[in-house]
Amino acid sequence: MAKKKFSKNWVHQHINDPYVKQAQQKGYRARAAFKLIEILEAEKLLRKGDRVVDLGSAPGSWSQVVRERLVGDGGVLDGRIIALDLLPMEPIAGVEFLQGDFRDDAVLAQLEEMLQGEKLDLVISDMAPNLSGVSAADSARIQHVCDLALEFACAHLKPEGALIVKAFHGSGFSQIVETFKTRFKRVVERKPKASRDKSSETFLVARGLKDEAAS
16 A cells, blocks of 8 residues: 555656746756756766766766757757666667666777777766665665776776766765776766656766876
């Protein structure tokens, strides 16, 4: 019974969520688009010509936002967007999509092959592991996903490039932040207005690789 009540509450909140309504009006596939928009504007990130990889991209709202900002005159994409997710994603014009598990070395090798040594301006990751509710296990999973995004970014970003990742406050969060600070010159936490109040999600924005982090 409690679960049914919870589901009804969730549906009610979802239907009345202003960001859900805005996303529908603007054609975004998810309300998460507004989280990225707010971060990009606050950090003054992303300009035409940039090369971007979107990790954990499905259903595609973050790739949609990036595409909007990279499209130049005549609707031509000025830059490059590669999106990757375990789940299938409906095509987005100009976005190259690779379906696979980012934790799989073979998938990572495919992604690297697509890049052909090209360095990136921005890596964005809205990836989140399936959470069990067991604090120790969940914090380890979150840390693992953040570490993978961090290692990928350090290997593929330009020296002045940036990384945006989703993390969660709680056990292990401070260690994630400290690890990021060993590799980047500037690391800030951002909780966009579009993040639900009850959610512990917090986005880390890391900028400027430290010399020893660049490969």
